[in-house]
Amino acid sequence: MTTPHVSPRLVALGAAAVLTVGAGACGSGEDEITLGLITKQEENPFFVTMREVAEDVADENDVNLLTAAGKSDVDNASQVRALAEMTRDGAEGIMIVPARSRAIVPAIETAREAGVIVVALDTPTQPRSAVEALYATNNRRAGNLIGRYAKAKAEEDGIEPRIAMLDLAPGISVGELRHEGFLTGFGIDDGDPEIVGSAYAQGDEDNARATMARLLDEDPGINIVYTINEPTAFGAIDALKEAGRDMDDVIIVSIDGSCDAIKNGVRTGEIDATSQQYPENMAREGLEAVAEAVRGGPSPSGFLDTGVELITADPVEGVESEDEAFGVRNCWGD
Amino acid sequence: MEAAAPAVRPEPRKARLVYPKLAVPFILLILCFAAWGVAANLTDVIVGVFRSIFDMSNAQSALVQFAYYGAYFTLAIPAAFINRRFGYKVGVLAGLGLAAVGGLLFLPASEALVYGFFLAALFVLAAGMSILETSANPFVIAMGPEESATQRLNLAQAFNPVGANIGVLLGAVLILPELTSEAEKTILSPAELRQSQEDDLALVLGPYLGIACVLILIWLLIAFRKMETPPEAKHEEEGASRSGALGRLWHNRHYRYGVAAQFFNVGAQVCAWTFTILYAQDIVGVPAEDSGWYLQASLLLFLVARFVMTWLLGIFRPTRLLLIMASLGVGFCLVAMFSLDMVGLIAVVLISLSLSLMFPTIYGVALQGLGEDTKFGAAGLVMAILGGALMPLVQGLLMDELDAAKAFAVPGICLAFVACYALFDLRTRRGGGGELVAEGAH
Numbered sequence: 001m002t003t004p005h006v007s008p009r010l011v012a013l014g015a016a017a018v019l020t021v022g023a024g025a026c027g028s029g030e031d032e033i034t035l036g037l038i039t040k041q042e043e044n045p046f047f048v049t050m051r052e053v054a055e056d057v058a059d060e061n062d063v064n065l066l067t068a069a070g071k072s073d074v075d076n077a078s079q080v081r082a083l084a085e086m087t088r089d090g091a092e093g094i095m096i097v098p099a100r101s102r103a104i105v106p107a108i109e110t111a112r113e114a115g116v117i118v119v120a121l122d123t124p125t126q127p128r129s130a131v132e133a134l135y136a137t138n139n140r141r142a143g144n145l146i147g148r149y150a151k152a153k154a155e156e157d158g159i160e161p162r163i164a165m166l167d168l169a170p171g172i173s174v175g176e177l178r179h180e181g182f183l184t185g186f187g188i189d190d191g192d193p194e195i196v197g198s199a200y201a202q203g204d205e206d207n208a209r210a211t212m213a214r215l216l217d218e219d220p221g222i223n224i225v226y227t228i229n230e231p232t233a234f235g236a237i238d239a240l241k242e243a244g245r246d247m248d249d250v251i252i253v254s255i256d257g258s259c260d261a262i263k264n265g266v267r268t269g270e271i272d273a274t275s276q277q278y279p280e281n282m283a284r285e286g287l288e289a290v291a292e293a294v295r296g297g298p299s300p301s302g303f304l305d306t307g308v309e310l311i312t313a314d315p316v317e318g319v320e321s322e323d324e325a326f327g328v329r330n331c332w333g334d
Numbered sequence: 335m336e337a338a339a340p341a342v343r344p345e346p347r348k349a350r351l352v353y354p355k356l357a358v359p360f361i362l363l364i365l366c367f368a369a370w371g372v373a374a375n376l377t378d379v380i381v382g383v384f385r386s387i388f389d390m391s392n393a394q395s396a397l398v399q400f401a402y403y404g405a406y407f408t409l410a411i412p413a414a415f416i417n418r419r420f421g422y423k424v425g426v427l428a429g430l431g432l433a434a435v436g437g438l439l440f441l442p443a444s445e446a447l448v449y450g451f452f453l454a455a456l457f458v459l460a461a462g463m464s465i466l467e468t469s470a471n472p473f474v475i476a477m478g479p480e481e482s483a484t485q486r487l488n489l490a491q492a493f494n495p496v497g498a499n500i501g502v503l504l505g506a507v508l509i510l511p512e513l514t515s516e517a518e519k520t521i522l523s524p525a526e527l528r529q530s531q532e533d534d535l536a537l538v539l540g541p542y543l544g545i546a547c548v549l550i551l552i553w554l555l556i557a558f559r560k561m562e563t564p565p566e567a568k569h570e571e572e573g574a575s576r577s578g579a580l581g582r583l584w585h586n587r588h589y590r591y592g593v594a595a596q597f598f599n600v601g602a603q604v605c606a607w608t609f610t611i612l613y614a615q616d617i618v619g620v621p622a623e624d625s626g627w628y629l630q631a632s633l634l635l636f637l638v639a640r641f642v643m644t645w646l647l648g649i650f651r652p653t654r655l656l657l658i659m660a661s662l663g664v665g666f667c668l669v670a671m672f673s674l675d676m677v678g679l680i681a682v683v684l685i686s687l688s689l690s691l692m693f694p695t696i697y698g699v700a701l702q703g704l705g706e707d708t709k710f711g712a713a714g715l716v717m718a719i720l721g722g723a724l725m726p727l728v729q730g731l732l733m734d735e736l737d738a739a740k741a742f743a744v745p746g747i748c749l750a751f752v753a754c755y756a757l758f759d760l761r762t763r764r765g766g767g768g769e770l771v772a773e774g775a776h
Contacts, residue, residue, distance in 0.1 A: 259619050262619075263619070263674070267674070278517040278520065278521075280515065280517050280518070281517055281518060281520070281521055284518065285521070304521075305521065306521060307517065307520035307521040308520075309520055324737070325615075325616035325617075325737060325738060326516065328615070328616055328617065328618075328619045329516060329615050329616060329619065329622075330515070330516050330517045331619060334619075
């Protein structure tokens, strides 16, 4: 029996190829570290996207990722407990989306005293210095984009602005920044005659429907509606339709960029424009920065803008925007 | 209808598949059939990839298909000339060599980061593939006894869809999941953005360099192997350049309309496959890393449906089945246009079901009864591949003006033309009889 002759050179080349592929398959080769991600809740697709992206990025960066979430948007107790448990379980860095910006600070301080690097995602702590850094949407810019769009669209359509503002709630910085941004973008101030109605809808669709109906009772001529988020926009749209308004005569602008709103609001033209924010950028940038710091790199600091784009199916001249296809490709949720 | 090859004479024993000493060359040629399948269908993925990397319009990105199928069209006649003048082996080597050069040209193109360079590289690659395809088909036929020619050609052509699926798989696994997301690009600095372009283009570079390496390997194996086949000129000169053929063909409505139907069929096919991934991403919101699987499903469906259609063609009159499937295809396009969700995406995938029988059926019906003009007529039908270069551009323009869903009106209209051709054939009596003609590789 003869043995087939195999060139040693060929064997070496083959082995090198296998080793290269094998090394590539085993990740980046760095020591594994443990990090934590705490979101507000698991129902909201915004936070689901954030967690899923964080898990993918963790895999790519040899990070053992611990995750936890509260039971609602205001569940501080669960977040305090998660911070303590993750610190005990050896997390060297934690990313948190604070449910209660002020109430969470003592628990963060305890974790930081134990040597844990803590950064905030999406929502700032109060004070901001309670964490190393904040990775979030520039909410003022998000509001500014839809303000500029609404003004240009009103001019294009030749309508006299009669604006209704459906805000979040008193004293919440996200809502205040978006509100201010819209006014700046539109070129008006609080109290100007263009604003014919303003109310807090709590970011909730049902509240928004009732609030918008009330504002329409007060002024049936409302033709521009600013909404703090997309559930609010859908509530306002319902109220406008119930009032018999032709949606082509009303400009509705919003902020968020969920798949539901892009597909069922922007694409149909009922929401004229929305500022889309990117939870995937918050998760990826936050995790990579914290992992780098834990491995001896520079510590994250300050505010990192995670991006915002104006999405509309009806672009106007002078305001940069992306189309609804871009919005669908980059939206979050189903 | 693919079974409608010339009648086989009874033989005392089964004819061998290939002549002695040609088994290895035959296997090498089979690799060529797979290679052009890989290259052709990788471009279906690349259209969306370039749109993302270069941040350009759909019409601009569809230039990828214009370059690819435009090269196929342009090189059809020169390829035939090379074969007649120098023989099949030289034709195969010229095709392999040119295609390999095209693959290697991706290297300087990715250094320059200029879209036009990639289009030039694709053009060269496709030009080589065109010559390769034109040479390999008759070469395979000449590699064995005439009695087993159809079997040999079918076996070789069976590897074309295998290659096509590998092409899409390469894109779905190696490129799409690794691309920089558009959301991430919104926060990159200009320098970081350029780096991300380079990284993403490196993903494209890999598969094309791989294709080039495989082609060079096949080239070497064929170039340094002695291959003797029976005189080739005899095969080619039969019926070639007969005077008056063009006039006769032009006055044959079944043929004339058949060329138009083939133009629209190839247009519909390339449109459907080019824009499946973009429909999934733009309309349904399927993540880039998952979107390639819908194109993969389309090609697998196309492959399976071809076998089913071959069986059905034995039951139904070919043009009746063509009419049914083309009408079904129009229906799928309408669903894709107006159902902006997963149902619409499934309809896009199902278009491949209706496409599966079209090329061979139109080919056979259009050439039926052409007699001595068959070979000249076949060239016209192959050149109808121009539809694959032009129609995606139209769909891309419509996508830019409307959206990815409404733009599916383009393959819908193309398939409606095919349905009209089938109806024309069903309602019109032919001047002569004649058998259906076996098809080429598409």
